[in-house]
Structures are given as C-alpha cells and as structure tokens.
Amino acid sequence: MNTLEEAYAELFPGKQIPFCTVEYSGRLKAYNARISLRGNYLTITASKTWRGVSPQIQKGLFQELLVRVFKVKKQTIYMDLYHHFMRSLPRIAIHKKTHPVLEQSFQRVNDALFLGLGEQPNLKVGRGINRLGTYEYASDTVTISSILLEHPVLMDYVMYHELLHRKHQYTASKGRSCHHSHEFLAEERKFPNAAVLEEELQRLVTHRKSFVRKDSYF
Numbered sequence: 001m002n003t004l005e006e007a008y009a010e011l012f013p014g015k016q017i018p019f020c021t022v023e024y025s026g027r028l029k030a031y032n033a034r035i036s037l038r039g040n041y042l043t044i045t046a047s048k049t050w051r052g053v054s055p056q057i058q059k060g061l062f063q064e065l066l067v068r069v070f071k072v073k074k075q076t077i078y079m080d081l082y083h084h085f086m087r088s089l090p091r092i093a094i095h096k097k098t099h100p101v102l103e104q105s106f107q108r109v110n111d112a113l114f115l116g117l118g119e120q121p122n123l124k125v126g127r128g129i130n131r132l133g134t135y136e137y138a139s140d141t142v143t144i145s146s147i148l149l150e151h152p153v154l155m156d157y158v159m160y161h162e163l164l165h166r167k168h169q170y171t172a173s174k175g176r177s178c179h180h181s182h183e184f185l186a187e188e189r190k191f192p193n194a195a196v197l198e199e200e201l202q203r204l205v206t207h208r209k210s211f212v213r214k215d216s217y218f
Contacts, residue, residue: 003055004044007062011074018042022062024051031089031138035065049138057085067175075174083172086137090121090166093140097122101149102142105159108152113160113190114167121166125149129208132201133158135165142166147208154204157197164188 001009004020018040028034028047036043044062060082067074102123110118122141126134132145142162148155164187170179188194 003059004042004062007059007078008042008066010059010076010078011063011066011072012070020044022046024048029136029138031086033061033065035069037069053085057081060085064172064175071175073174073176079172087169089138090140093122093138095120095122095140097124097141099123099125101155102144102159105144105152105155106142106163109156109160109163114163118163118167121163129205132205133162135162137169140166147204151204154197154201157191157194157201160191161188 002020002022004022005017008015008017008020018037019042021041021043023043023045024047025045026048028045030047030049033044033046033050036045044065046058046061050058050061056078060076060078060080063074063076063079064082067079098120102125103120106118106120106123110116110120121135122139124141124143126143126145128145129147132148134143135141136143142159144155144158144162148158164184165179168181168184168187170177171181172178191197
C-alpha cells in the first residue's frame with residue numbers, strides 16, 4: 001500500500017480504495033500539488049520538492065487534498081504535520097530575488113510598521129492586474145504587480161498586506177484555510193488611510209483594465 005492509499009484508507013475506513021497514483025513534476029512551483037479524480041482513478045501531481053519530504057508529511061498533504069476533492073470535514077495529525085511544515089518553510093527559504101524599487105518599499109514599511117525588525121523576503125515584480133500582490137510561503141516571496149511601481153503609497157500598502165501574511169501566516173482545519181484572521185484584519189487597518197487606499201486601488205485596477213481593453217482594439 002503506497003502513501004496515497006494509506007492516506008485514503010485512514011480518512012475513509014471501510015471504503016474501497018480507488019486506483020491511486022502519485023506523480024512528481026518539475027513544472028509545479030516548490031511544494032505545490034494538485035489532485036485529479038476521474039471515475040475510480042485518483043491522481044496526485046506534486047512538485048519535485050516533495051520527493052525528499054517525510055512520508056508522514058506527504059500523507060498530510062494527500063489527506064488535505066482528499067478532504068477538498070471529496071468535500072468532507074476531517075482533520076488528522078498528518079494534516080497538522082503538513083501545515084506545520086508549510087508554515088516553517090519561510091525560515092529555511094533561500095533569499096536571492098530582489099528588486100530596487102520593492103526594496104525601498106519594504107524598508108519604508110518595515111521601519112514604519114514593523115519597528116525595523118522584519119527580515120527582507122524575496123521580492124519579485126509580477127504582471128497581474130487582478131492580483132496586485134501575493135505572498136508565497138514555500139519560497140518566502142512577496143510579489144507586487146508592476147502597475148504599482150509608479151504609485152509608492154499604494155505599493156507600500158500592498159507590501160504591508162503581504163508582509164502581514166508572512167507575520168500571521170494562516171490557520172487550517174478540516175480542509176479549510178483562513179488567511180485573513182481577525183488579528184490580521186485589525187492590524188491591516190493600522191496602515192494610514194487604509195480605507196481610502198483600498199478605494200484608490202480599486203480605481204487603479206478599473207482604469208488599467210479599461211486601458212487594456214481599449215489597447216486590444218489596435
């Protein structure tokens with residue numbers, strides 16, 4: 001019985017185990033994974049970074065994916081192990097990526113709102129319009145959309161939001177994850193003029209989307 005079959009059997013005792021396959025791919029980002037269920041065939045595709053991780057933690061990953069695809073509310077010690085592992089990744093991530101404008105933004109936010117105590121994560125410029133910023137736990141990377149590079153105050157606000165993800169991380173239970181706790185939201189509101197900046201971000205996104213649509217006609 002392989003690890004995926006064990007994960008299934010422990011979640012659903014007494015049920016027939018489907019045909020289970022685990023594949024490791026170099027096409028997925030570090031520590032990402034996806035699940036596919038077609039008839040009685042269950043496949044999990046995981047990034048190659050999972051190969052060296054203990055079977056117990058991998059079992060937690062598989063069970064996390066299983067409860068989502070089968071839409072059940074269950075929690076196991078292996079799922080707890082998996083989330084503990086994921087939350088520990090920023091501490092061991094390699095820091096090589098940076099960007100001069102984003103560095104300045106990080107320093108401003110870190111000095112003003114984190115007492116200068118935060119360590120600089122990897123910093124990366126993205127191309128998104130709908131997603132102005134993201135934080136990736138596996139690589140400890142903050143990505144900020146290029147449309148914010150000429151708007152320093154808005155950029156700092158989004159940088160602050162992503163750094164709060166790094167600080168507060170997330171909680172998980174029975175297949176559901178919460179990335180915006182009450183503590184997170186309360187601290188986010190400490191940024192000066194947060195409500196006004198939220199409106200300005202929406203206007204900027206709307207304007208850029210309109211610009212893209214008009215440009216597509218040429």
